[in-house]
Amino acid sequence: MTEVHAEIQYQTEAGTWVHSDICPAGCNSENMSDKKWREFIHLCLDEWIEKSNGTGIFYIKQDDYKHFNDELSNEMLKDMLSKCLISSCSCVTKSPEVEFHKPYCLYRRIKEIINFLD
Numbered sequence: 001m002t003e004v005h006a007e008i009q010y011q012t013e014a015g016t017w018v019h020s021d022i023c024p025a026g027c028n029s030e031n032m033s034d035k036k037w038r039e040f041i042h043l044c045l046d047e048w049i050e051k052s053n054g055t056g057i058f059y060i061k062q063d064d065y066k067h068f069n070d071e072l073s074n075e076m077l078k079d080m081l082s083k084c085l086i087s088s089c090s091c092v093t094k095s096p097e098v099e100f101h102k103p104y105c106l107y108r109r110i111k112e113i114i115n116f117l118d
Contacts, residue, residue: 002029003063010052074117
């Protein structure tokens with residue numbers, strides 16, 4: 001058995017939030033084939049599409065599934081990006097200072113992302 005979770009959440013036009021956990025019975029993946037749950041989950045998806053205006057979330061996922069962003073902290077991302085800085089200048093500027101690099105320069109873009117993560 002795989003544990004599965006499902007959720008719908010969105011903000012109404014009035015500004016209130018709607019939230020429901022909509023997991024299959026017992027959060028058991030084997031119950032995902034239940035006809036009534038499948039009909040219910042499709043109705044929930046229709047509700048989210050019709051009423052959310054793109055706010056919130058609708059998902060069905062494995063319990064321990066990790067999204068790429070969940071696994072990496074800002075510190076880890078900054079460390080990875082810092083390693084990309086070496087020889088990344090695409091505007092032939094010989095300075096570590098961002099303001100001397102052209103706006104299109106890869107070095108400048110990476111440094112700006114690192115600064116944003118701070």
